[in-house]
Amino acid sequence: MKMTTKTTTQTTTTTTTKRVVCYINQFFAGMGGEEQAHVPPLVRPGAIGPAAQVQSLFGGEAKVVATVICGDSFYGEHLEAAREECVRMIGEFKPDVLMAGPAFNAGRYGVACGDVCAAVTEGLGIPAVTGMFSENPGVELYSPQVFIVKTADSARGMKDALGAMTSLARKLLGGAPLGAAEEEGYFSRGTRRNFFYETSGARRAVDMLLKKLAGTPFSTEYEMPVFKRITPAKPLENLEKATIALVSSGGIVPRGNPDHIRVSSAESYGIYDISGLDDLTPDEFESIHGGYDRVWANEDPDTVLPLDVMRELEKEGVFGKLYDHVFTTTGTGTAVAHAERFGREIGERLKRDGVDAVILTST
Amino acid sequence: MRLELHKVRIENVSWGETTEVRRGTLSINREEMLAVAMEEPRFAHAELEITRPGESVRIIPVKDVIEPRCKLSGPGEVFPGFVGGTCTVGEGSTLVLEGAAVVTSGSIVAFQEGLIDMSGPAAVYSPFSRTNNVVLVVEPVQGIDQHSYEAALREAGFRLAWYLADKSREAEVDEVKVYEMEGPVKESFKYPHLPRVAYFCMSITQGLLHDTFLYGADMKHLVPTLIHPNEKMDGAMVSGNCVSSCDKNTTWHHLNDPIVEELYERHGKDLVFLGVIPTLEDTRLAGKERTSSFNANLARSLGADGVVISEEGYGNPDTDLCMNAAKCEKLGIKTVVISDEAAGTDGRSQGLADATPEITAFVSTGNVNEMVELPPMDRVIGHDGSISNLSGGAEESLREDGSMFVELQAIIGSTNELGFSRIGARWV
Numbered sequence: 070m071k072m073t074t075k076t077t078t079q080t081t082t083t084t085t086t087k088r089v090v091c092y093i094n095q096f097f098a099g100m101g102g103e104e105q106a107h108v109p110p111l112v113r114p115g116a117i118g119p120a121a122q123v124q125s126l127f128g129g130e131a132k133v134v135a136t137v138i139c140g141d142s143f144y145g146e147h148l149e150a151a152r153e154e155c156v157r158m159i160g161e162f163k164p165d166v167l168m169a170g171p172a173f174n175a176g177r178y179g180v181a182c183g184d185v186c187a188a189v190t191e192g193l194g195i196p197a198v199t200g201m202f203s204e205n206p207g208v209e210l211y212s213p214q215v216f217i218v219k220t221a222d223s224a225r226g227m228k229d230a231l232g233a234m235t236s237l238a239r240k241l242l243g244g245a246p247l248g249a250a251e252e253e254g255y256f257s258r259g260t261r262r263n264f265f266y267e268t269s270g271a272r273r274a275v276d277m278l279l280k281k282l283a284g285t286p287f288s289t290e291y292e293m294p295v296f297k298r299i300t301p302a303k304p305l306e307n308l309e310k311a312t313i314a315l316v317s318s319g320g321i322v323p324r325g326n327p328d329h330i331r332v333s334s335a336e337s338y339g340i341y342d343i344s345g346l347d348d349l350t351p352d353e354f355e356s357i358h359g360g361y362d363r364v365w366a367n368e369d370p371d372t373v374l375p376l377d378v379m380r381e382l383e384k385e386g387v388f389g390k391l392y393d394h395v396f397t398t399t400g401t402g403t404a405v406a407h408a409e410r411f412g413r414e415i416g417e418r419l420k421r422d423g424v425d426a427v428i429l430t431s432t
Numbered sequence: 433m434r435l436e437l438h439k440v441r442i443e444n445v446s447w448g449e450t451t452e453v454r455r456g457t458l459s460i461n462r463e464e465m466l467a468v469a470m471e472e473p474r475f476a477h478a479e480l481e482i483t484r485p486g487e488s489v490r491i492i493p494v495k496d497v498i499e500p501r502c503k504l505s506g507p508g509e510v511f512p513g514f515v516g517g518t519c520t521v522g523e524g525s526t527l528v529l530e531g532a533a534v535v536t537s538g539s540i541v542a543f544q545e546g547l548i549d550m551s552g553p554a555a556v557y558s559p560f561s562r563t564n565n566v567v568l569v570v571e572p573v574q575g576i577d578q579h580s581y582e583a584a585l586r587e588a589g590f591r592l593a594w595y596l597a598d599k600s601r602e603a604e605v606d607e608v609k610v611y612e613m614e615g616p617v618k619e620s621f622k623y624p625h626l627p628r629v630a631y632f633c634m635s636i637t638q639g640l641l642h643d644t645f646l647y648g649a650d651m652k653h654l655v656p657t658l659i660h661p662n663e664k665m666d667g668a669m670v671s672g673n674c675v676s677s678c679d680k681n682t683t684w685h686h687l688n689d690p691i692v693e694e695l696y697e698r699h700g701k702d703l704v705f706l707g708v709i710p711t712l713e714d715t716r717l718a719g720k721e722r723t724s725s726f727n728a729n730l731a732r733s734l735g736a737d738g739v740v741i742s743e744e745g746y747g748n749p750d751t752d753l754c755m756n757a758a759k760c761e762k763l764g765i766k767t768v769v770i771s772d773e774a775a776g777t778d779g780r781s782q783g784l785a786d787a788t789p790e791i792t793a794f795v796s797t798g799n800v801n802e803m804v805e806l807p808p809m810d811r812v813i814g815h816d817g818s819i820s821n822l823s824g825g826a827e828e829s830l831r832e833d834g835s836m837f838v839e840l841q842a843i844i845g846s847t848n849e850l851g852f853s854r855i856g857a858r859w860v
Contacts, residue, residue: 270851362640
């Protein structure tokens, strides 16, 4: 289980000077405009172009040890090669943080900054910060992985952008705990993290309601998620020949829970062979679900996973065949992302094995 | 309706010869209190433990937390339907041992109980890390079913909370707080220009160890109704829940409802507080439809302009939350909802099991799945092995040295959806 970025906020402050590498394009390196956009990655010692301002903003806290420069067209047209070369060059300087851009509204530059930041974060395990205008395509592509500070649409906003980027970098280097995206001025990485507000939830709710009633602006603390709508499969045409599977989020597992499925917030599911069974007996099966009273499910596990009835119907010829495995998990507090994965994986397997229909039992 | 809360601040708890409060210390005659607990024939064995804020103590598994209260004057008795009769409460005066709590624990009832750490990193999340706790640890008689065990433990908690307050009638009162308000009609006439606000207190009423009681009545058999906010302070609503501990409304939370407190404070200044609508979270779709329609209709009948809606639990109650908000908004009644999120251990999953565009004002009380590291405590009251069976825990949660790596939801009251604490999930 990962603590995600939390580790970066927990590092203690040290007095040693941090090492910074900057990434910029050919234009900000003073090499030229579009006619020089084809230049491959190269490295210059010290701070070049906007990196000089980064140096002055950091003061004695950090030193810009090198500036890596790459033409925007080169990066865009040779994505993998450019990425690999840039990461190698950056890595040689053993930096504590990478500062890329800011790219403002320059699309190719934004993508290059986002890509190099993502690669450095992953490959070198150090924080990386860039800056872009909200409409830069790099925002949508890289904001889930990369810290992208919100900037103006052109270099007129350079001073503010570098100020915000440096302040965020300081926090990522362990200077202070990282705040929420809205407060720090970066694009959210699509991650929710717990914070303590100034006031209680109850007070915030009454404040928000009074604003809503007065018709004055207020900001919700969570925008409603949009759910994917799955079109249901067509009805079965021939039930007598159909193979049917049982899938349940009711937590029925072999006694002892051999796959250690969690009682709530499950991150896994189990697959159990029922080919030789006509009934789920309490000697062999139990419910480990943490969200409902299991008394009756444990007296008769078929209550939740109705194998007994399915076998009877199978024998009567109501449907063709019962699929020989059941899939179970505990559906309580399960993160939607995990639930989606379970569904996709189970669906793929059932389809591969020629199953025509599924009975899903929930609790 | 006027209710005075006579608050006695409890700074310490200790064993003593008599049960009484002296200079901020709640002294308890252990044998006498134990005898009150053992009036319950369904207990084979019971122990009482005490613990104070700041101590290296972990209490696990915790079922309910109850603040000691008793009536000093006025009709009825606290926890009507259990300790008191069924006469309506909320008038006269009530003694409150503020800063003390009865905590019910024991061998696990069901999977959804929680833990309290009296110090360390978990202490910031739970109000019960800051109370002086008297913990009842029980073993039920053999062969008892879980439903009877739950009832026995629930009722014992109320009895003990009343016992502690009852023995403290002579204590010096630190503060008298007055809550006075007429019914919705008279108050609306008094302040004709202020917006009128009702409060839906959504409660888990799913049966099967997931119940809330109103005047002793099992709420799952009721339709939503209206109570005066003072009634909550006398224990009209109590918990019978073994639901995920982070966001269940313990009886203590119902007694100290922060939404009631906020709305009372703004009453006559910014708004007219119309009252509390205790409402259900049914497991069935028809029940959800019926309940939400009743709620919206009740709000409309009261002339509400706005409603504060609090959820209890997560998962299928998210649907009740959506229906309550949507139906009110369609009638032109503005809503704000308070809820936690289940965004996954990495915080990257969508946080609700259901959503509706009418919810435009959402107050977050945190991501229940966020992982927290809990260091070992010197003393464990109860049984720390039960973490493997609690929501938010897993078999690997408890390490050999007694430390734990668990989801926030294992800590009782950590993401309470009455909005008791300051926690909230935000985008990073």
